[in-house]
Amino acid sequence: MAKRIEVSGLNAYYGKTRAIEDISMTIEPRSVTAFIGPSGCGKSTFLRTLNRMHEVIPGARVEGKVLLDDLDLYGPDVDPVAVRRVIGMVFQRPNPFPTMSIYENVVAGLKLNGVRRKAQLDEIVEKSLRGANLWNEVKDRLGRPGAGLSGGQQQRLCIARAIAVEPQVLLMDEPCSALDPISTLAIEDLIASLKDQYTIVIVTHNMQQAARVSDRTAFFNLAGPGKPGRMVEIDETNKIFTNPGEKATEDYITGRFG
Amino acid sequence: MSTVNLTGPSGIRKFKDKLAFVAVCAAFALAVIPLVTLLYTVIKNGAKRFDMEFFTHSMNAIGGRDAGGGAYHAIIGTIEQVGLASVISIPIGVLTAVYLVEYGGGRRLARIVTFFVDVMTGVPSIVSGLFVFAFWIALLGFEYMGFAGSLALAVLMLPTVVRATEEMLKLVPNDLREASYALGVPRWRTICFVILPTAFTGIITGVMLAIARVMGETAPLLMTVFVTTAINNSPFKGPQMALPLFVWDQAQLPQQVAIDRAWAGALTLILFVMLLNLAARLIARLRKPVSR
Ligand SMILES: Nc1ncnc2c1ncn2[C@@H]1O[C@H](COP(=O)(O)OP(=O)(O)O)[C@@H](O)[C@H]1O
Ligand SMILES: [Mg+2]
Numbered sequence: 001m002a003k004r005i006e007v008s009g010l011n012a013y014y015g016k017t018r019a020i021e022d023i024s025m026t027i028e029p030r031s032v033t034a035f036i037g038p039s040g041c042g043k044s045t046f047l048r049t050l051n052r053m054h055e056v057i058p059g060a061r062v063e064g065k066v067l068l069d070d071l072d073l074y075g076p077d078v079d080p081v082a083v084r085r086v087i088g089m090v091f092q093r094p095n096p097f098p099t100m101s102i103y104e105n106v107v108a109g110l111k112l113n114g115v116r117r118k119a120q121l122d123e124i125v126e127k128s129l130r131g132a133n134l135w136n137e138v139k140d141r142l143g144r145p146g147a148g149l150s151g152g153q154q155q156r157l158c159i160a161r162a163i164a165v166e167p168q169v170l171l172m173d174e175p176c177s178a179l180d181p182i183s184t185l186a187i188e189d190l191i192a193s194l195k196d197q198y199t200i201v202i203v204t205h206n207m208q209q210a211a212r213v214s215d216r217t218a219f220f221n222l223a224g225p226g227k228p229g230r231m232v233e234i235d236e237t238n239k240i241f242t243n244p245g246e247k248a249t250e251d252y253i254t255g256r257f258g
Numbered sequence: 259m260s261t262v263n264l265t266g267p268s269g270i271r272k273f274k275d276k277l278a279f280v281a282v283c284a285a286f287a288l289a290v291i292p293l294v295t296l297l298y299t300v301i302k303n304g305a306k307r308f309d310m311e312f313f314t315h316s317m318n319a320i321g322g323r324d325a326g327g328g329a330y331h332a333i334i335g336t337i338e339q340v341g342l343a344s345v346i347s348i349p350i351g352v353l354t355a356v357y358l359v360e361y362g363g364g365r366r367l368a369r370i371v372t373f374f375v376d377v378m379t380g381v382p383s384i385v386s387g388l389f390v391f392a393f394w395i396a397l398l399g400f401e402y403m404g405f406a407g408s409l410a411l412a413v414l415m416l417p418t419v420v421r422a423t424e425e426m427l428k429l430v431p432n433d434l435r436e437a438s439y440a441l442g443v444p445r446w447r448t449i450c451f452v453i454l455p456t457a458f459t460g461i462i463t464g465v466m467l468a469i470a471r472v473m474g475e476t477a478p479l480l481m482t483v484f485v486t487t488a489i490n491n492s493p494f495k496g497p498q499m500a501l502p503l504f505v506w507d508q509a510q511l512p513q514q515v516a517i518d519r520a521w522a523g524a525l526t527l528i529l530f531v532m533l534l535n536l537a538a539r540l541i542a543r544l545r546k547p548v549s550r
Contacts, residue, residue, distance in 0.1 A: 108452075112443040112452075
């Protein structure tokens, strides 16, 4: 069920300004790919082009190709809504639906798309919450508001919500940046266990985290001040952190800038 | 390096603090005095005729000099007129706001709609009555009826509903929209099942305020529902009474019995508004996620 993503010649714009330039890469299935790089170099923008969330912003558009296995996600008769069902997303700030209970949050994606059978939903809730390492903490209070959980629990709830619709790819934009170290560890464990089933892409500011969780790492940087961001290189995480191909990468991971 | 001074605030700061405190309390008292006196006066004067007869009888065949009679006909009229006005203006108003916030995005049509809503906000209530009179009664030739009053009230309610809903929708964090889109939920479902429920409490409050405001309107009803002393259960046929008109009508008379009826009518009106507010709060409370 996990799928390979192949990006070629991708540019993304906000109105007239180009935010990222000419990005090409392959994201392997059943693996974790990390994006690292200084703030503002377009990691989030690029991530959002992968499930067509970029175009939700007024005036934003994308050029180039994103292939999910063989299907071009930007092809003329592809429905962006359908793309997002297949490629799920977890955001930087936990964003559970405030009017919904924990249970309702998990099934939100299914229910809003018409799955109604109670038994089936119950089963999916347990499976997703177990998958997100949250089941034991919340199984006795599924009816309580999702917004009442701690930040780390909320983020795991959001992950449960994302995997409940059984996507094939999971995109995570700095999912731990608002969390304490313990919750961060819980989420990293979770990522490790999810990668058997999903293709995972994670943006992170934390290089130790990239080194810990990812199989491959892509380094992004600005082409220059005021210029769009681009991908400098992508390689095995090991190689990026021990013997990067580019000087800029080395400078960044050794803390010389960024 | 100066020594650290951790003693309490100096005398002058303490004095300023007291002064500000007194000023705030005084301002609060000043603001509350009119409200309390108003409530007190209305309750005191309204209680005299706040009886069964008042709520079960109309003024049919009761002259200004006669005691007794009631506002049943006016209460029926107000409920029907305000109800119909709500049925017209709430869906239109909420949908307009949804368009402006969720779809408008600075488009030309959205700017035009916003402009007209602004203009409508400034329409004096008598003008909305005149407008419906000119259009509905004079031009289209309908008779005076409760529904004409509803139209005039709806014209007044609409901009308030649009504005209140718009503000509430804007308060819904964009994160939630994105969270929903990222689950592969189409925009219209996101609006119906995520955005509107999140803004629901605020929208209800705004709508209730709008209803409460038009409930006491007299001017737009004068030329649309006319004035009658008899019970008319149909808002679509013939003149109907309304509570504000009842108060206005009775308060004009010199006799004490009539004045008492006017006060009782005013008290009823205030109670209606309070009930609406309570209902809004209750609905808001019930909307919290339920425990299972
Ligand atoms: N909604 C937006 N509208 C306009 N410009 C944006 C928007 N979001 C991001 N940008 C710009 O795009 C560039 C890349 O931003 P982003 O993708 O958020 O970087 P990163 O996630 O690597 O920190 C930045 O210059 C930023 O200012
Ligand atoms: Mg970012």
